[in-house]
Amino acid sequence: MTSEEIVLEPTIEYNVIDLEDDLTVAESRIPVKILIVDDNHDNLNVMETILENEPYQIVTALSGREALKLILKYDFALIFMDVRMPIMDGLETARIIRERQKSAHVPIMFLTAYAREDARQIIQGYSLGAVDYLVKPVAPEILRSKATAFVELYRKNEILRIQKQMLRTSRDELERRVKERTAELARTNDELGLANSELNVVLKALEAQKKMITNIVTNVPGVVWEAWGAPDEMSQRVDFVSDYAQPFLGYSIDEWLKTPNFWLQIVHPDDKKAAGDTMATAYRNKKSGTSQFRWITKEGKEIWVEAHFAVIVNDFEEPIGMSGVTMDITDHKVAEKQIHDSLKEKDLLLKEIHHRVKNNLQIVSSILSLQSNYIQEPHLLQIFHESQSRIKSIALVHELLYEQGHLARIEFKDYLENLVENIFRTIRTDPNQIEYIVQSDPALMELDSAIHCGLIVNELLTNSIKYAFPEGRRGKISVTLKVKDSFCILIIEDNGIGLPVELNVKTATSMGLQLVDTLINQIGATLEIRKGGGACFILKFPHPNLKAGKS
8 A cells, every 4th residue: 555545544542441341352453554665566565465464554665755754644563674775775764764753663674685785784774773684585474473573562552552641641630630629628518528439430440540551561472571770781670570471481570670680691691692782782872672582491491582672761861771572482483494494495406406407408418419420311410410409508597507596597698608609619610700799688587488598599590500601601690688678689690691581480391490480479579580681580578577687
């Protein structure tokens, strides 16, 4: 949903009975929006599709500026922010979001497709208060689990905010009533009983509010805590921790309250420095954020947790403590590892498949080569060589897929250069007679498209070498691939004797040209043939999955 499509929703009012009787229903009625910022329509569509059936509203923005406008109008539970965007990148947008009081505490998850190259940006992103970094393409399970966790936290915070607002309203109402009753006491003692009765009603309401807040904190699926002092000092003390802590970790509430800096004492030794530094930095900078680390339970078990925290400041805007909630994410970590291991195993399997296919095609090519030694008829020998050349063009695709890091797409520029060189070497052309030039834009092409194009190049280039320069005539052949928008333009051109006037690929009787016509139809291409001053074949075909200029 774009900013033009969003209709501002009315604020939902909650009363004491609603929240006390059915907290789950009250939470579900809280409207939640998640903002996704990415300059790529396809990325937005993918993430919207993954999250479309979830109980919250997805809002999208194609730029940092559009995102800032949306944040001024609406409250968001979570922001997914692409790092690399034109004009205003994700880091700059996040900085402005953090400077605005209204949006300063909104969790931001950065999205990047360049995790290794963006190491510095990742550090900068965390310094700006990022809660996490996700590498595109994001696994749907991870994306949904991240969103669900923050949506739940947002709803819990909204309930707390509503309770505080209700408590404040009740307090103001109490003060007003007390003043009214005091004035009435001065006028008449007869109304004293009524005033006392109404005051008791208000006190009961306050007690109900207190009980409700306690129930909310108790039902949060995590350790709710509040501590005073810097998190990296041994003087820091916890003055409140929810009852959830004891069954979750095994430590008593007294241990939390009496042991200085207790939360850090039970952090796994390998995570202790990073966890302490993260919290200390947030404390000094008065920034909210998140931190992931492992806690060691009293029984010695490791549990992955994610702490969501905020800094408490005094009237002089000086940090004096921190509060937050720490939740169990062990299942999420296990799922992430399983997904990582599964993808690694899949990559190894695909790589081995391409390697074996390449080897098998080479064996077939070798068998054809050996068999050709026993063939005396020139036309049959030519058929064998042509078949061998076609097999080599297919085998070359699998060889490059095995050698490159991509297992589903191939860098067609490298493939085209290797293919042309192999064809000239196979036909044993005199380099002093026929010169060739290969020019290609960088392009990642899917396996099927690469094989089709490779076979077309093989047939047309072989024909040019064999027929364009008879009787030792010198000449030049050029093979060019251009990428424009979502189209490929493949040009095979020579300055030889030219083509017969009556040549028509669709009515040709030779197997090579019939194969070219079939391949052209399969990839949805158009073919233009120019016959003056040599031969020129111009092939144009759509390729929506093409990634021009990236490898």
